[in-house]
Structure formats: C-alpha cells, structure tokens
Amino acid sequence: MADANQLESALLNLAVNARDAMPDGGRLTISATRVVIEESDIDLKSGTYIAITVRDTGVGMPPDIIDKVFDPFFTTKPIGQGTGLGLSMIYGFAQQSGGAVRIDSTPGEGTGITLYLPSSENSAEHDDNQDKADAPEGSGQAVLLVEDDDSVRMLISEVLTSLSYKVLEAADANLAVPILQGRAVIDLMISDVGLPGMTGRQLAEIARQHRPDLPILFVTGYAENAMTKASFLGTNMAMISKPFAIDVLAAKINEMISSPAVERTP
Known part of the structure; x- marks a missing residue:
C-alpha cells in the first residue's frame, strides 16, 4: 500500500545508484517478497509487509558511510554528479507509507537496500492506527x-x-x-x-x-x-x-x- 508514482521513482533511483556502484559491470537484482513482522528492529509495527530489495554486486560501503546515506544532501558521488536527495527521499517515502528502509553493504561485495511497505493484507484498523507523522499537504496552491x-x-x-x-x-x-x-x-x-x-x-x-x-x-x-x-x-x-x-x-x-x-x- 503506497503511492505508485513515488514507488516507481524510488525503484528507479535505487537502480541508478546500483548501476553507478558497478563501474566495471556486475549484477543488478530487484526482488520482492511477503514478510510478516512480529517484533521488529527496524521501526516497523507488527503486520504484513512487502519487502522490495534492490541489490548490486558493486563497490559496497563501509559502516561509517552506511550510517549517513539517508541524511539529506549526503552523497558519495563526485561534485556535479549527485544531489544527495535521492536516498533521503526514499527514506521519507517509506516512513510516510508506514514502512521502513534497511540497508546492508560490504566493501567490495555490493549493496542491498530493502523497502518494507505495508501489505494490503493488513486490516483497515491497522492502517488507521499507523503511528506516523505525515508531512502537511497543500490543496492545489x-x-x-x-x-x-x-x-x-x-x-x-x-x-x-x-x-x-x-x-x-x-x-x-x-x-x-x-x-x-x-x-x-x-x-x-x-x-x-x-x-x-x-x-x-x-x-x-x-x-x-x-x-x-x-x-x-x-x-x-x-x-x-x-x-x-x-x-x-x-x-x-x-x-x-x-x-x-x-x-x-x-x-x-x-x-x-x-x-x-x-x-x-x-
């Protein structure tokens, strides 16, 4: 359960990042699976989620970089080749959708970024009670x-x-x-x-x-x-x-x- 346009933008952004992380070529894999969360360590409430993972076999990242990748305007790309907004917006999209993002990466072996998005299997009551702070919206201004x-x-x-x-x-x-x-x-x-x-x-x-x-x-x-x-x-x-x-x-x-x-x- 998520905005289709924002999901498409997130996956495209992750795929482009994966491509850039493999300057000498490699394998880009996009997968999706249904998961049931009961007790979570990634800020998710109990329920059913769709986990969408974009994984590459590229250069990977050390732990100190992983800790910063979702910060707005942080980028490891050369000046002029990245805004640093992409991953922070993906993080915000996941949070506003009632989900979360997890990243795992090893230098020299590649990176996997997983979006956890609420499944439509969850009850309406669960969706109504999502404890999230939506950004205030406009009305066509x-x-x-x-x-x-x-x-x-x-x-x-x-x-x-x-x-x-x-x-x-x-x-x-x-x-x-x-x-x-x-x-x-x-x-x-x-x-x-x-x-x-x-x-x-x-x-x-x-x-x-x-x-x-x-x-x-x-x-x-x-x-x-x-x-x-x-x-x-x-x-x-x-x-x-x-x-x-x-x-x-x-x-x-x-x-x-x-x-x-x-x-x-x-």
Missing part, C-alpha cells in the same frame, strides 16, 4: 520553484507535487521573471539563494515589484547565511538551510502559504 540544478529542481518538484501543490519551474532567475510578470496565480516562490547571474535575493526584489505580498522561501546550502538571516530576509520571507528533512520543508511551505503577510524571523 501554485508554487514557483527557481533552482538552477536540474536534479535538485526535479526532486523538489516531485516532493511538492506529491504534497498536492501545483509547481511552476524556472531554471534560473531570467526564466522566472517573465512568470512573475505574467498573470499566472502564484501562492509562494521557492528560490535557491545562489542562482547564476542574479541572486535569489535580487530576484525576490523583482518579484515584489510585481507581487508585493508574495511569500518567498529561500533555500541555501551555505551555513554562514544562517548568521545573517535577519538582515537578509524581508517581510513575508523565510529561509531554510540544507540539509533539511522533507517534513520540515513541507511544514515551512504550509506555514507560509497559510499565514498572513508578516515579518518572519529565522
């Missing part, structure tokens, strides 16, 4: 997402879509300006701070010329910006620093869209 990294933009867009937001995308500030000048309804703008050519803050100034009350959420990967939030942000603006959990992003979006225009503090 339009979000303009401005991000120059194609992979990051795609992944955040998928999250927004799964949370029932309508997403307008722009790869840079120059593409975002005509959208802001147009007549399309925009309830929130999410912008990377470090855009090429024009910073996210400069874009925000242009946005406010055309839409004075537009809430603006900045995303930054630079920790030093956290110390200058007060001077960086204006009215009805907020900032979220990488790495962030998906539920934190969802809560911040929900807060900004739902609240009246006020001066937002960090």
